[in-house]
């Protein structure tokens with residue numbers, strides 16, 4: 542027998558079930574460190590904000606806009622001036638087309654369409670029209686015409702029909718022989734008086750619906766460029782005063 546070979550005999554002492562005297566007892570579980578907890582919280586918050594940021598990017602890769610779009614400011618230029626509409630009006634009178642332009646469905650040169658108080662990307666329902674008020678038109682108690690420094694009168698309405706929200710666009714209609722001007726809806730034939738936007742024919746009249754919302758007009762510091770100041774009423778609903 543080789544004495545140098547390590548012994549593998551069963552003479553080895555059995556493993557003790559008692560802890561060695563020099564070994565410390567198992568330590569009690571540590572209380573959770575508030576520092577670690579805070580770090581995990583911050584990591585979670587960062588991950589959540591990254592997910593939210595990713596979710597705000599549409600399929601096109603563009604950042605989605607806010608849910609409530611910004612309104613255009615009061616005193617927004619509407620893209621025309623009193624001189625242009627006045628010369629358009631004078632030209633139509635001189636050519637004898639003041640009524641026939643309307644009846645042919647052409648956009649009269651004394652009118653101008655514009656979007657306000659939201660731009661056209663928000664909704665078609667913020668489309669409006671400004672008209673140089675024809676001389677034969679008599680103002681009513683509901684008329685809120687703007688008088689330019691040169692004495693010319695202008696009116697502006699939202700063109701969303703209060704019946705079922707078609708756009709009163711772009712023609713006008715009315716018995717020319719009566720000297721009456723109206724805004725006409727192409728869908729079911731509602732007609733609105735140009736002097737005050739009150740429905741005078743078609744389902745909007747038959748159902749006793751409200752007048753078209755009206756835009757309060759003004760001019761900028763030049764005294765020429767027309768600006769939109771306020772809207773009285775809700776597009777597609779009408780105005781109450």
Ligand code: FES
Nearest residue numbers: 702704705726729
């Ligand atoms: S939507 Fe204008 S008359 Fe019906």
